[in-house]
Amino acid sequence: xxxxxxxxxxxxxxxxxxxxxxxxxxxxxxxxxxxxxxxxxxxxxxxxxxxxxxxxxxxxxxxxxxxxxxxxxxxxxxxxxxxxxxxxxxxxxxxxxxxxxxxxxxxxxxxxxxxxxxxxxxxxxxxxxxxxxxxxxxxxxxxxxxxxxxxxxxxxxxxxxxxxxxxxxxxxxxxxxxxxxxxxxxxxxxxxxxxxxxxxxxxxxxxxxxxxxxxxxxxxxxxxxxxxxxxxxxxxxxxxxxxxxxxxxxxxxxxxxxxxxxxxxxxxxxxx
Amino acid sequence: xxxxxxxxxxxxxxxxxxxxxxxxxxxxxxxxxxxxxxxxxxxxxxxxxxxxxxxxxxxxxxxxxxxxxxxxxxxxxxxxxxxxxxxxxxxxxxxxxxxxxxxxxxxxxxxxxxxxxxxxxxxxxxxxxxxxxxxxxxxxxxxxxxxxxxxxxxxxxxxxxxxxxxxxxxxxxxxxxxxxxxxxxxxxxxxxxxxxxxxxxxxxxxxxxxxxxxxxxxxxxxxxxxxxxxxxxxxxxxxxxxxxxxxxxxxxxxxxxxxxxxxxxxxxxxxxxxxxxxxxxxxxxxxxxxxxxxxxxxxxxxxxxxx
Numbered sequence: 338x339x340x341x342x343x344x345x346x347x348x349x350x351x352x353x354x355x356x357x358x359x360x361x362x363x364x365x366x367x368x369x370x371x372x373x374x375x376x377x378x379x380x381x382x383x384x385x386x387x388x389x390x391x392x393x394x395x396x397x398x399x400x401x402x403x404x405x406x407x408x409x410x411x412x413x414x415x416x417x418x419x420x421x422x423x424x425x426x427x428x429x430x431x432x433x434x435x436x437x438x439x440x441x442x443x444x445x446x447x448x449x450x451x452x453x454x455x456x457x458x459x460x461x462x463x464x465x466x467x468x469x470x471x472x473x474x475x476x477x478x479x480x481x482x483x484x485x486x487x488x489x490x491x492x493x494x495x496x497x498x499x500x501x502x503x504x505x506x507x508x509x510x511x512x513x514x515x516x517x518x519x520x521x522x523x524x525x526x527x528x529x530x531x532x533x534x535x536x537x538x539x540x541x542x543x544x545x546x547x548x549x550x551x552x553x554x555x556x557x558x559x560x561x562x563x564x565x566x567x568x569x570x571x572x573x574x575x576x577x578x579x580x581x582x583x584x585x586x587x588x589x590x591x592x593x594x595x596x597x598x599x600x601x602x603x604x605x606x607x608x609x
Numbered sequence: 610x611x612x613x614x615x616x617x618x619x620x621x622x623x624x625x626x627x628x629x630x631x632x633x634x635x636x637x638x639x640x641x642x643x644x645x646x647x648x649x650x651x652x653x654x655x656x657x658x659x660x661x662x663x664x665x666x667x668x669x670x671x672x673x674x675x676x677x678x679x680x681x682x683x684x685x686x687x688x689x690x691x692x693x694x695x696x697x698x699x700x701x702x703x704x705x706x707x708x709x710x711x712x713x714x715x716x717x718x719x720x721x722x723x724x725x726x727x728x729x730x731x732x733x734x735x736x737x738x739x740x741x742x743x744x745x746x747x748x749x750x751x752x753x754x755x756x757x758x759x760x761x762x763x764x765x766x767x768x769x770x771x772x773x774x775x776x777x778x779x780x781x782x783x784x785x786x787x788x789x790x791x792x793x794x795x796x797x798x799x800x801x802x803x804x805x806x807x808x809x810x811x812x813x814x815x816x817x818x819x820x821x822x823x824x825x826x827x828x829x830x831x832x833x834x835x836x837x838x839x840x841x842x843x844x845x846x847x848x849x850x851x852x853x854x855x856x857x858x859x860x861x862x863x864x865x866x867x868x869x870x871x872x873x874x875x876x877x878x879x880x881x882x883x884x885x886x887x888x889x890x891x892x893x894x895x896x897x898x899x900x901x902x903x904x905x906x907x908x909x910x911x912x913x914x915x916x
Contacts, residue, residue: 342718346704353706437702441763444668444696444773445719446688608625608671 347459
């Protein structure tokens with residue numbers, strides 16, 4: 338009951354601050370855009386050709402088109418969508434730490450861990466529901482229109498939520514340390530920006546001349562979240578390509594767990 | 610819950626250390642207090658005396674540097690120890706996206722009140738604080754006094770055994786203050802311990818059985834309100850005394866004031882008051898009244914913090 342109350346409070350605040358509705362509206366616009374796209378002649382024609390002549394080669398072509406659209410959606414989610422989600426959610430942690438509000442929460446028979454994790458879970462839930470809405474919506478529109486149902490696209494819900502949860506752990510840590518939504522957003526976005534650069538590890542190992550710089554690069558690569566590679570894994574899965582391995586998943590999960598653990602440790606020792 | 614005391618602190622100390630300047634501030638310094646269960650206790654002190662830090666230490670919002678704080682015999686840092694507490698913070702900032710009823714529902718849920726019970730209690734509590742008509746209105750539209758009353762309803766929702774109220778009548782009009790006092794009197798009748806942190810000395814004096822005055826982080830004075838304000842002297846009220854006699858009595862009295870044809874003399878002891886009466890009777894003067902006087906809590910407070 339207590340956890341549910343904390344999660345629903347975060348959700349209620351996200352609704353009141355128009356965060357949920359903002360993301361929801363954006364997702365709806367995306368869906369309307371794709372709905373419009375499948376109505377235009379070139380796509381209509383392609384779909385009709387596939388439907389009329391049906392050959393397996395043409396079906397394969399149509400599938401590739403659909404997978405391309407899925408890939409575009411996934412790319413949107415991991416870049417612009419993720420940026421918006423981090424930007425919108427970053428204020429939800431400092432807001433609960435405001436003087437006059439946190440004391441009342443702390444006076445309740447709750448552990449501090451419970452309070453912070455409830456807040457964290459509420460944030461993740463907001464993004465999970467929005468990404469589910471967008472991915473399911475686009476999947477349904479394209480499925481109904483083309484008759485091609487590719488369930489692997491639905492994994493984008495899990496990976497989007499996972500990446501957000503990892504980035505949110507940084508937002509939470511910065512939030513409890515400095516109570517600054519702006520700083521939390523800056524650092525989370527910096528991690529997103531640096532991710533595709535760090536992903537060029539094999540190239541950089543050849544280019545960097547000194548051993549210490551290569552070591553530094555490896556440390557950064559293995560310790561920071563791999564937003565870019567997680568997105569690429571999903572894209573590879575959607576495009577039925579093989580992907581390099583699960584290192585980006587477990588190392589990012591470890592990063593998120595360490596950040597969240599540090600946030601809980603700081604929060605449990607702080608005076609308010 | 611079997612302790613004799615609702616609140617018990619032993620040598621409670623909180624030292625804030627500035628991160629950069631490495632400067633120490635002792636917000637509270639070795640505070641040992643006992644608040645008996647069922648009593649109404651007032652914590653007083655000038656600004657910066659450490660009152661709010663003390664309250665926050667009770668709620669575990671600040672971690673004591675040294676010493677212990679117990680709520681009904683349980684370590685205040687344990688979440689379960691806070692279950693019997695109803696708390697109204699000073700300068701509260703309730704989330705404005707709540708309606709009055711929604712806010713009560715949320716905080717009562719966090720206090721462990723079941724949903725069915727909350728549905729029954731919310732209208733009752735809103736009625737108690739006179740906000741029934743505002744149940745569905747977002748609290749961003751509430752006045753400060755209304756928020757204060759709603760905050761009190763929030764603190765009462767889970768039928769707490771102890772109420773910790775930080776400036777409970779702050780921003781409330783006289784009628785609202787009276788209403789809050791009546792609610793707290795009802796709590797007292799039910800055996801609820803009330804701990805009030807306030808700077809309104811007259812209110813504390815009329816309402817609290819016991820008080821403690823914090824000054825520079827330490828307990829400067831504590832005891833029963835009645836004892837602390839007792840034994841100051843006697844006031845003799847005389848109807849139009851002759852000028853020469855009035856001047857003589859003025860020399861013996863600690864103070865003199867005139868009002869509506871009556872003159873009040875304040876005497877420091879029973880002997881000096883009796884001596885004055887002998888003089889007045891010898892000159893056939895009419896004595897209107899003789900009464901023992903007490904210090905006001907304000908006088909006690911000022912004396913204590915100016916030592």
